[in-house]
Amino acid sequence: MRRLSGDRRFAVGCFSHEELLLGQALHSMPDTSSKVRLLRLALWLLTPFFTGAVIMAQELVAFRLYAPYFGYSIYVWGSMISVVMAALAIGYAIGGWGADRSQTGLPLYITLLGSAFYQLGILFVVRSMLPVFARMGDFTGTVLASLVIFAPPMTAMATACPFIIRLLAQSGHVGSVAGKVYALSTVGSIGGILATSFWLIPLLGTQKTLAVICALSAVIAVAGLTFRVPAAVLLLAIIVAALKFVLPMTWSHNTVWVQESPYNLVRVVRDGQRLILKLNDEAGIHTIRDQRTGWTGNYYDDFVLGPLLAPAQRLLVLGMAGGGSIASSRVTAPDIDIDAVEIDPRVVEAAARFFGMNPDDKLLHIHVADARPWLTQNEGKYDIAHVDLYQGGPYIPFYLVTFEFFSAVRAHLSEDGLLMMNLFDMGKDQELLLAVAATLKRVFPTVAVLPIDSGNRMLLAFSKETPDALIRARLESYQGNAFVMRLAASAAARIALLDPAAGTVVFTDDFAPVENMTRRMLKSVNSRRTR
Helix, strand or coil: CEECCCCCCEEECCEEHHHHHHHHHHHHCCCCCHHHHHHHHHHHHHHHHHHHHHHHHHHHHHHHHHHHHHCCCHHHHHHHHHHHHHHHHHHHHHHHHHHCCCCCCHHHHHHHHHHHHHHHHHHHHHHHHHHHHHCCCCCHHHHHHHHHHCHHHHHHHHCHHHHHHHHHCCCCCHHHHHHHHHHHHHHHHHHHHHHHHHHHHHHHCHHHHHHHHHHHHHHHHHHHHCCCCHHHHHHHHHHHHHHCCCCCCCCCCCEEEEEECCCCEEEEEEECCEEEEEECCCCCCCEEEECCCCCCCCHHHHHHHHHHHCCCCEEEEECCCCCHHHHHHHHHCCCCEEEEEECCHHHHHHHHHHCCCCCCCCCEEEEECCHHHHHHHCCCCEEEEEECCCCCCCCCCHHHCCHHHHHHHHHCEEEEEEEEEEEECCCCCCHHHHHHHHHHHCCCCEEEEEECCCCEEEEEEECCCCCHHHHHHHHHCCCCCHHHHHHHHHHHHHCEECCCCCCCCCCCCCCCCHHHHHHHHHHHHHHHHCC
């Protein structure tokens, strides 16, 4: 025997510790065929890799699956991940307990097969279950949905690592074996994350991705079972055949178009003569187009007032969606040059196909990008900026409503520039509205608010000190389109300067409790409705 200096590894003749370890694991296997032993060893090493991939793929799909029912928020993420971690902890414990009571991998692969069958069953019923859970709220609903839909199969998958460690370490060297098994599991998890994020969901959608995960789980299980039960391959055929009978995702009869992207579930819905763009949340509306009048009857119409309040040579739109604010602005500024930023290419596609946004329009320049990085990377100056940034529900991404974000927007505005921002706040105390206004006041000298309906507010921030009398005068002086004249007169009567009290929360990149405020607002609204 010879030792390697400075290393705990050792060699006997020309064999390293790792080679001896694998050889001892092979020797401890009950099969006499060396070929079968090698195949089984390969399977044991691949099992933690693929179970790790399945677990992370399920976790990512869960968030996309939940979006139309619970929305996109840190509360949904936190609730779902907590259940996932609990499932893994239980699975590790069960796997260790079972491994100590078995000399073969048969119980493990039976467990993994059970996971595959459970996933198959969930595929048939998940769409009918989620609306029930959605009525329970973003915390309780998400937790219960995760416990029913994902916790059982994830728990089963988590039993793999301790079981494989026990099988490979029958001759000792537990630490070395454990390190390798968990390394393989982690590499598999990375693969599952990348494959699901960049290929499966964008190319196949949520439901087909769940079917792929189910099939992969079945393949792992059946591969392990066929060493002792060759007929188990029939079970794989049954699962694959059954997957073909899973009904495709269906939407209401008025759904015109559906696509999934890396960012959203994008739908276009027809309501009489109106086309409506929906992102994830069933209750949310992101653009409306009335094919008869061109107007929406919603806050999008009020963007027509921008050119009445500021010069209108160049317009920056952050959060284009279907282009509702663009269509409105062109009524009072038909020759305005527009840069529109939209993060989701599928939304841009919907805007072009259904909402009249022509990508070949020489005055419209559409940029597929995240608003905040785009501001950093571009230096153009604009007279008006529209800000309408929501992540498929009532939640504003925190980094798009902070002092730093508004400072970046102002840096792109001209001296007489105007920022127009749609804000949703139905709370009695208007906590979110006041916090956003207080943040704007740190950047702009004048901030005004225009109430639109029971929830939406249009915030107007002027680069120059602008008295409310001047704002009203500009609105009342408009002559032209009859609808715009009525809208401007109504706005002049309702608009008011907003100067939040000292001590009001100011959002920064470091501290922006936007989601907390939004969640409190939604809870207060729901409690009022149930009284």
